Amino acid sequence: MLLPFLPFDPIETPLSYAARLARHHADKRVVPFLKDVQICPQAIVSSKPGALARLAEISGASLCELSRNVPIHKGSRIYDIRGELVSAEFLSNPHTIFCPACLAEDDQTGRRRGRWEWRLSVVRTCSHHGIPLLRQAQAKWDDVFHELDHRVPERDGELQALIENAVPRSVSPHQQYVIHRLEGKAGPEWLDAQSLEQAVRATELLGVLLEHGPDQKLPELTSDDWDHAGRVGFEFTSLGEAGIREALEAQIRKFDDASGTPGARKIFGCFYRALAYSKSLKEPGDIARILREVITENVAMPAGAKVLGVELRKRRLHTVASLAKEQDLDSRTLSDVLVAAGVIPDKAPAHYPIPVEQGRDIAGRTKRTVTVSSLWKNMDFTRPIVDQLFVDRLLTPIFYGRPGTKGRTQKAVEREELAMLVGKLHAKAVELGAETDGLVPVSKAAEKAKVPAITVVHMILGGFLERLFRLAGQDGVTALRVDPVEIKQHRTACSEGFSPMGAFSSLKISKTIGWCLADRSPEEVSLPVNWIVGPEEGHRIPRFDPAVVADFKARFIHPVRIAELHGLQLSEVVSRLKRWGVRPAVSEAEVGEDFYRIRDLKSDLFN
Template identity: 65%
Template sequence: MKLAPHILFDPAESPLSFAARLAKIHIGERLVPFLRDIDIDLGDMAANSEKALARLAEVSGVAIEDLRFNVAVPLGERTYDLRGELVSAEFLASPHTVYCPACLAQDDRIGLRRGRWEWALSVVRTCPQHEIPLVRQAYANWDDKFHELDHRVPERGAGLAALVSKAPHRPVSPLQDYVMRRLDGNAGPEWLDAQTLDQAARGTELLGVLIAFGPAQNLPQLSPDDWDHAGRIGFNFTSRGEEGIREALEVQFSSFDTATGTPGARKIFGCFYNALAGSKSLKEPGDIARILRDVITERIALPAGRKVLGKKLVERRLHTVASLANEQGLNSVTLRSVLVAADVIPENAPSHFPIPVDQGREVAGRVKRTVHVISLPDFMNCARPLVDQLFSDRLLTPIYTGSPGIRGRTIKSVDEKEIAMLVGKLHAKAVLTEAPLAGLVPISKAAEKAKVPAIIVLHLILGGFLDRVFRLDGQEGVGALLVDSDEVRRQKDRVTMGLSSVEAFSPLKIAKEVGWRLVDQYQAITGLTVIEISGPDRSHAIRRFDPDSVARFSATFTTPARLAEQHELQIGEVVKRLKRSGARPVISKAEIGMDLYRVNALKRDLFLRNQGQVASLKCREKIQVRVCASVNAASL
């Protein structure tokens, strides 16, 4: 049986709306009696089941493909097929009845009301034709599930006009536009297209909620307008794929940088994390969960075996100071100081600051192997002055307490492994002897005779410049080495060209660690040039400074200490005047441990001791101007 007359199916209409129109035209009744008359189960029709659609197509003469195209067909377990896209029940607006009052007013003028199929989608919240928010009516009675607009929306004429007039104007959100274009078969942003439609829309909205309303937001308390706003914001990030999503998550993470305690993923990402971790609407939330998991494991110190969004962390990737100290059996205060000095964590790092596991364990290993500076002379069997020279020439790397620019920063210890390597290299250059040979003397004595620091003798040994190097059997360290003092005298000029670090930095009033940092990180600014000298053993380079570059640096740059010495002022007074004048350092104390200024950027009278000196200086300048003018006039 086919109904007559034949009624055309509107391509923008939902099957339920079409059935309601048929009921009005053919029997002048509401939908329920009509469905019973044509033998369609009420529950099947409300659910848009395949059986109900097939019967409606049969009696109406409309192709079932046209009906199915405009509805989410249930597949079971709250999953639906919408134009080839798998969506969940939460993707649909049901049980709410959704409509645009302007569209209904238009329908009333030209015929029967039609429910647009897109109104059944939760992400569709704005009418694309009239650009006003859609109205959502909650489920009240058992037959509201049929969404009969003539019955559910009693307003007509002036009533609809009033609804339209008070509705705010807004364009369709980019997320809604993306969803509708995708359902029409159009390609969109690559990352979003790689997700199911459900995952793309829900993930975008959840990310937008986190950004717009914060991690503590209770999702059920959000209004449709709130969700629309969230979708607009979230789309700015998800449309750029993983890069955009990471950007949003990193911004959220950084807002907890200074938080006290140890905030976890649920605290930082709150509703977003909880929704992805336990959402009933998304059994598989898609790639956005993997991105969040990666950000969490890259930024938060978690133990091996901890579950993050359903997946166990195979091995620990990050430590905090506390967890690292506990793992390594170290005092956390001592370990923290060394980590700060090693530039692994900043001085003001919060307790949850993440430390890469390998880097943290390497520093912890050094702490366990440390030899205190006071013990170094005995440990290496050498004099204390040589220890200082080893630090100055960077043959040993000191472990400090404090960070650059922090008062009280001191060398506390050295890694025993590094000491062993240096001593091992020296011993490898020496021939073992049971008794001192004629003409051979200890390192310290050879340095005294050659009138050079003991470090120069070590450089000569390591660089392969000396042929006669011996080590007394049964003795260890530097003190066990014997060299020919005459050979040291002959070879010393080969490794003493230019200036040593001490000779370069001391006149500049720069600590050696600051000077080397200028060379390592700011050479392009300072112009300090290092000369590398190699001998027969090219694996050892002796680093000296070009005197001309040091002289140019001295003429171009200055420090508060040099200014204080030059003008016979206290450093505190110099710093006060520099700040008062607005002078800015080229390189700051926070960067290298001291402030470095350009000489020509400082006012000439800034450090004169009183106003009389200032007046005298100005007077001399005026006299010089007059003299120059007179000379010029005479020459004419």
Template identity: 55%
Template sequence: MLLPFLPFEAHETPISFGNRLSAFHARSPLISVAKDFGIDPLDMVWNKPEALERLAEVSGVSTEILRQNAPIALGDREYDLRGETVSAEFLSSPKIVFCPACLHEDDQRGERCARWSWALAVMRTCPVHEIALQRNMTRAWNDRLQSLDHLVPERGEALQIIVASAPRRVPSPLQDYVLHRLEGREGPEWLDAQSLEQAVRATELLGVLLEFGAEQTLPALASDDWDRAGRTGYAFTARGEAGIREALQQQFDRFSTSKGTPGARKIFGCFYKALAYSKSLKEPGDIARILREFIWDRIAMPADTKVLGKKLPERRLHTVASLALETDHDPRRLHSMLVGQNIIPEDAASHFAIPVEIGRAVAARVKRIVKITKLPDALNCTRPMVDQLCAERLLRPIYYGTPGLNGKLQKGVDGDEVVDLTDALSAKATLSGDVSGLVTIAKAAEKAKIPGVCVVQLILAGCLQSVARIGGVPGIRGLRVCPSEVKAVAAATLLGMTATETFAALKLTRDAGWELVDRYPEEISLTPQKIAGVSSAFTITRFLPENVSAFDARFTTLARAAEKHGPGVKELKISLKKVGVKPVLPWREVGADIYKVSDIAKFLPS
């Protein structure tokens, strides 16, 4: 061991220590005396164990202390750094990195030290002086063995000029995370579960995508650009998978209205390519799984499509075009059906994704559709009865368009619902050839002074005992009921108003009225009364007058307000708009503009 003993600085590199040791004992740089110490200079460059062991013997400093401040070569461009395996790309070499303020302070003390952390590519800001680190390219193979006195000749005022021109900033949270991890501290759970290089790479690449866009080429980025990307990416990766998915969603949303069909490579660009084709990072880590699953969950693609090395087991999403192709439908009709069912917006882009199960169910319904004009024949009833069945929702119309645009829609009914209704009615009736004393549903409704649909509701609810059907006469025309029983049961059971009566009283269209009912229990809603069946799970929907009055006292439509106070609907709408009165529930939500009575009362004549 050389004497006198020269202490090792806790933050310096073995090469920096070797240069100080050589200068102290031999008045020469390490590159000149390495062989005198019994060290192969190239072994020192690569921090090979035998070189560090010999340096430890010469200096009296333990090998472990030297090893912890050096990336130890493992072969195949990989290094062991404090127990973490990193690639050559993770390190700043071949650049010489330094903080001019640190060197100026070293000069005041008498000798310069190269900090081990400067060897990390992610290290871009001095944590002591909070300025950007400087990066100089090496000029010769042996520069890595040279002292900082040789590599950075500037001193005094020249060094302070560099300090003054360096950008001021606090260290990035990603840089802090790396240093803390290498010091043995715990960090965010998801990042700690990755290798150190995977954690940094995922964070920086995600930040590049968000900061510079999908078309950014990585080699064109400067050190400060990577620093900016790391700061942005860390805000998401530090929150694990949820944060990463949030970032991916932000990027995905930028293409929501794009023309054509943008794919994963178009949307995620440099981020996707770096994970798919990186030569320096053989295994990108969990970030690849997260991106892959995100893509599969949002971009329609057929089964067996390969994404980041794995095939999609089965299709998860459809576009209108792919769904139409699979189910042999006209795309325009299918599009209208999907809009009418509120599955896609009316102006949906061509790549708008539809869950496979939902899309296929809608496509199947399209094949089963019975047009409204065909329902009288299918149910063997009159057209007015069909209208009543739809109005009271015993049959639910299927829309080819947006509900609420009256007169501009084609409607139909799911054929399965038609079969279910006729089967349910038949099940409540006794097949009989003797129907003396019994009458048709239409006749019984006339005598009881109720709509025919109410008789149908009483049958389905099991409230009537005398229900027969005539053999050979299908559907509703084949049913017979006791008129006196219908009248008595209706008077005792059918409390309140039908949906048709309620919506008419409130000047609401059928569609708007039911949309309000479906909002229950939200504040702006119509609360229905459900009358339970006697021997059936079927319930009858009615509206109590007091509930309708309560709604009418709080909310109104332009048509209702105009009826009460005189001005026409058009004039009233213009007047309210001028004074800034807006509907509390707009047309686009329920098919009618719903206002608060209190909001418009002061602008209406008493």
């Protein structure tokens, strides 16, 4: 054993210790000294166990302490550092890393030491002085021994200049996490569940994506760039899967307005490629699963597509184009229907994702719909009756109710519902071979009895009429024949109060808003319905009490009526209400319009 004993510093590397032994005992460079003491220089560079054992034997230092501060070579570019398996890329070799402030302090004692932390590529800031570490690229064959006395020739004033030029910064939480983990301390759960290198790569690559975008070329990043990326990425990876998903989904949102159909490789770019072709122990870790799930949950891809090496067994999302092609529909028509259904926003980009089952259901319903124009052109309905059928809810408009929706989409009806209505009407009628005196079509009978045609339809469905016939060979409402005299007999009973159209028109609201208010009954802001039940109790006729409608009109008002009453622009009315802090009694989000209590409006608010 060499005497006098030179203690090993727990913060340094075995190579640094060997260099200090060479200088202390032989006043030599490290390579000839190692040969003198029968240690293969390349073996100590590679941290071969035999070389470390020999260094411990000749120095008297603890083999355990020496081994603790060095990545032990395990073959095939794999190393073990303090129980963590890492690849050669995880280490800072072949660069020599140092902190000028640390070396200046070492120079005061006459013994420069290479810190074990500096061997890790993730360590880029001095944990003691809070300045960036400096990197010296390998220039000569023996630079791999990292002899700081020779690799860093600066002394005194030159070293001080390096210190003064350094921009102070704190140690990143990402770097702190790595050191703490190697010291045996627990960290964030998700990160601790990954291998150390997987945790580091996931964090830094995510940070690069968020900070530099998907088109960034990784080799072009500087050490400071990677440090910053680690800081950014750690904000999300430290939160586990939820944080990572938040970051990845935010990246997808950046492409909401992109033209064309950007795929996963376009959206995630360098991040995707780095995980798909990972050099990190051949397996990127759980981050790949999370990215894969985020992609399949947000990006439309066909069955059989591969996402990070895993085949998508079945399609999960469609675009309008792919859904239209699959369902053999016109893409423009389908887009209108999807907008009306609230599945996609108005003017959605081409790549907007549509859940497969939801999209197929809507596409199927679209195939089964009949447009309003077809109802009066091809199904023997008159146009006024069609409109009244929708108002009185005898037919349900498909996907109705979104502001700005195209009229043809609002007024489509499902074939099955239409067939059921026609079937009910025809089922109550007796077949008639030819026209008969005293019997007229529904629209003519309504005209003679001075009632809306929809009232006659309600009479038929409610079982009020005994003389009801259907001309053989004809379809729809126009095939029906009724007795106007009988219609007049039931006119009073079936016409009491306001019809839905009359009530809603009186309040200057749409039928959609009107029925929303009716459905809210008995809430304060609501319109209760008086249902008229005929001989056949399965059908009810909706009517509204004029007194109730008048009371509602006296108590509640909406901006359109206010604008009309005071001769103001609607925007000015809304502005004044907001400026005075007047809150609606019921909001547009609830019923399609803001309604205010008239008593809450000051008399001079709109003067």
